[in-house]
Amino acid sequence: MKASMLFQWNEHRAPMSWLAIGLLALLPMTADGDEHPWDTLQVHGFLSQALVITDDNDFFGTSSENAGSLEYTELGLNASFRPHRKVLVAAQLLSRRAGGETSDATPTLDYGVIDYQMASSQSRTLGVQVGRFKNPFGLYNQTRDVAFTRPSILLPQSIYFDRTRALGLAADGVSVYWEEHTAAGTLRFRSGLGSPQTGSELTRQLFNGAASDVSASEPSAIAQLLFEDPTGQWIAALSTASVHLETSLGGHAADFEFQPWIASLQYNEEQWNLTAEYALRQQSLKGDNVPRAFDITGESWYVQYQRRFTPSWSGLIRFDRLINDTDDRSGQRYEQGGLGPAHSQFADDITLGVQWTPTSMLMLAGEYHAVNGTGWLPKQDNPEARETRQHWNMLLFQLSLRF
Amino acid sequence: MPFNRHLSTLISALLTALMTLALLFNTASAQTSEELPKTIILIAHPSVGTPMIHRDTARAMFAMRQRTWPNGQAAQIFVLPNRDTVHGRFTKEQLGVYPHQLQLAWDRMVFSGMGQAPNRVRSQEEMREQVARTPGALGYLEREYLDESVHVISME
Numbered sequence A: 001m002k003a004s005m006l007f008q009w010n011e012h013r014a015p016m017s018w019l020a021i022g023l024l025a026l027l028p029m030t031a032d033g034d035e036h037p038w039d040t041l042q043v044h045g046f047l048s049q050a051l052v053i054t055d056d057n058d059f060f061g062t063s064s065e066n067a068g069s070l071e072y073t074e075l076g077l078n079a080s081f082r083p084h085r086k087v088l089v090a091a092q093l094l095s096r097r098a099g100g101e102t103s104d105a106t107p108t109l110d111y112g113v114i115d116y117q118m119a120s121s122q123s124r125t126l127g128v129q130v131g132r133f134k135n136p137f138g139l140y141n142q143t144r145d146v147a148f149t150r151p152s153i154l155l156p157q158s159i160y161f162d163r164t165r166a167l168g169l170a171a172d173g174v175s176v177y178w179e180e181h182t183a184a185g186t187l188r189f190r191s192g193l194g195s196p197q198t199g200s201e202l203t204r205q206l207f208n209g210a211a212s213d214v215s216a217s218e219p220s221a222i223a224q225l226l227f228e229d230p231t232g233q234w235i236a237a238l239s240t241a242s243v244h245l246e247t248s249l250g251g252h253a254a255d256f257e258f259q260p261w262i263a264s265l266q267y268n269e270e271q272w273n274l275t276a277e278y279a280l281r282q283q284s285l286k287g288d289n290v291p292r293a294f295d296i297t298g299e300s301w302y303v304q305y306q307r308r309f310t311p312s313w314s315g316l317i318r319f320d321r322l323i324n325d326t327d328d329r330s331g332q333r334y335e336q337g338g339l340g341p342a343h344s345q346f347a348d349d350i351t352l353g354v355q356w357t358p359t360s361m362l363m364l365a366g367e368y369h370a371v372n373g374t375g376w377l378p379k380q381d382n383p384e385a386r387e388t389r390q391h392w393n394m395l396l397f398q399l400s401l402r403f
Numbered sequence B: 001m002p003f004n005r006h007l008s009t010l011i012s013a014l015l016t017a018l019m020t021l022a023l024l025f026n027t028a029s030a031q032t033s034e035e036l037p038k039t040i041i042l043i044a045h046p047s048v049g050t051p052m053i054h055r056d057t058a059r060a061m062f063a064m065r066q067r068t069w070p071n072g073q074a075a076q077i078f079v080l081p082n083r084d085t086v087h088g089r090f091t092k093e094q095l096g097v098y099p100h101q102l103q104l105a106w107d108r109m110v111f112s113g114m115g116q117a118p119n120r121v122r123s124q125e126e127m128r129e130q131v132a133r134t135p136g137a138l139g140y141l142e143r144e145y146l147d148e149s150v151h152v153i154s155m156e
Helices: A016-024 A165-169 A200-206 A332-336 B005-029 B055-062 B085-095 B099-110 B124-133
Strands: A042-054 A069-084 A087-098 A108-120 A124-134 A170-182 A185-196 A211-215 A220-228 A234-249 A252-268 A272-286 A294-308 A313-323 A346-359 A362-372 A391-402 B040-044 B076-079 B137-142 B151-155
Touching: A108 A170, A124 A185, A165 A185, A165 A234, A185 A234, A200 A211, B040 B085, B040 B124, B055 B076, B055 B085, B076 B124, B085 B099, B085 B137, B124 B137
Parallel strands: B076 B137
Antiparallel strands: A042 A069, A042 A391, A069 A087, A087 A108, A108 A124, A124 A170, A170 A185, A185 A220, A211 A234, A220 A234, A234 A252, A252 A272, A272 A294, A294 A313, A313 A346, A346 A362, A362 A391, B040 B137, B040 B151
């Protein structure tokens, strides 16, 4: 199979999962004494509904009006099975709304892969995934829409903000994973090459709807190197990606380049953990006569302390900072250039949160954010940047179920 | 909007109070479980030809990262509920990880297309029955629940 073929698929054509199903038919279903492959079939799902209340500015719907916004909903359903001892087939449908239109909740294929684990021994694991795979990026990206895998209702927005979510979430192509198990711990390397999802969601999120025809003629690349000590007490990771998109702004062809780096570190104790991530994002928009062309480096970091009080109660405190352009940290130059308010170029967020998990299927969470700046505030909820307030507060409640 | 700075201060005070309350609950519940520890052993389906596995391998198999036995046979993992004391003792004493770490690892596998969840059993009797019935099965139980229907695996 030629890799170049794979990148031609996009949302409107045959998804990779169909190819996956086709390949499945070729696999020996009862090899090596695995008598009943369908016995390995598993179905899992999750559902989250949040209430978002803000004093000023809107986040995921009209949260500053009346009793807040209920427009933050996540619903997922997945199935997986092992037709052969070295093969895993898995796919997930995701319906998500975070403000915007009701039609945003239309289910999409979140991932759909055939995973072939060619080597699995005491010292090494080596495998490949073909299809739509989730990008390993930072500590939380792969399952960022699953509340049970998040320490808080909202992930630290400086790194996991919605604007480039579609771009970083998953890709259609090939991904490899390689694990080395040593006495000191496990070293995991994952790398993927594929076409990012460039649907209407991305077009709207990326340049405030000013761009049209966002497409990717070149595959994007992503890589992560992660180290975990034998008991998972220390986790350290370095992730990077390179995305190249073609688009058109005001009728002029433009090239958009996005290259983020994330360094992650987590320390786990039985009753608490400390997590920090630091990211640098290089972004550029270039082209002849393109309005608002830019070439900037953004910086994001957070430090988070999570404490488990009982098996069912936990609390969290976090400081999170986003700087959109490291050459203009206060946003003054941006404002003087008449591009918008200075406070849209940064965001400091202090978060306090609690989670209550009375059963393994149910979680209730609440959290409070004190925010200075609107750097990650979704533009679709706040179309007029000049009307936003620099200092604002947000309160969220969320009910989550999984099976 | 009827939501001002005073209210937000009140909310953060409330959250802090809630955390303190939860901390009190914690110290109260920690005193209840004091039993004599019984030895927990690894068990497998009789068809499993491996007599001994390394602790790192057991950890990778229970974390659902390794899908096969060292000899290549497909593995089926069985676990007790997260808050079962035998499960808690097994993960902490034998694997050196906490039950909530394992649960998070499973969720990350299951919801990212990287792997599957382990099979759940409700009791040690059910653990023994399921492991005895499922080719490639790996589980654990206290020695007193052991019989000839399952195969004992030692851990290096």
